[in-house]
Amino acid sequence: MCICINCHYVDACSTYHAVEHQHQQPHLTDSPTFEAKEPTINVNIRQAGEIIEMEWDVVGCLSFTQEIGRWANLRPGELLPT
Numbered sequence: 653m654c655i656c657i658n659c660h661y662v663d664a665c666s667t668y669h670a671v672e673h674q675h676q677q678p679h680l681t682d683s684p685t686f687e688a689k690e691p692t693i694n695v696n697i698r699q700a701g702e703i704i705e706m707e708w709d710v711v712g713c714l715s716f717t718q719e720i721g722r723w724a725n726l727r728p729g730e731l732l733p734t
């Protein structure tokens with residue numbers, strides 16, 4: 653799971669914006685203004701028959717600033733992104 657969902661910058665961050673794009677999720681912002689320092693992205697590739705899925709997760713980031721439930725508070729009632 654992406655650490656960004658509990659990060660203060662999730663709705664302003666260009667890296668998380670790119671992760672949303674890869675997951676074809678709606679963006680929290682259309683114009684990110686925050687540049688994360690040294691984010692580390694883990695890419696998992698799964699194949700099920702002819703379908704190839706890619707999952708992108710930020711697993712480390714020097715800019716990470718913990719705010720538990722930040723994403724959930726911005727999108728009340730929605731399932732957390734995987």
Ligand code: SF4
Nearest residue numbers: 656659665688713715
């Ligand atoms: S952890 Fe880093 S990449 Fe993720 S939202 Fe926060 S600043 Fe952006």
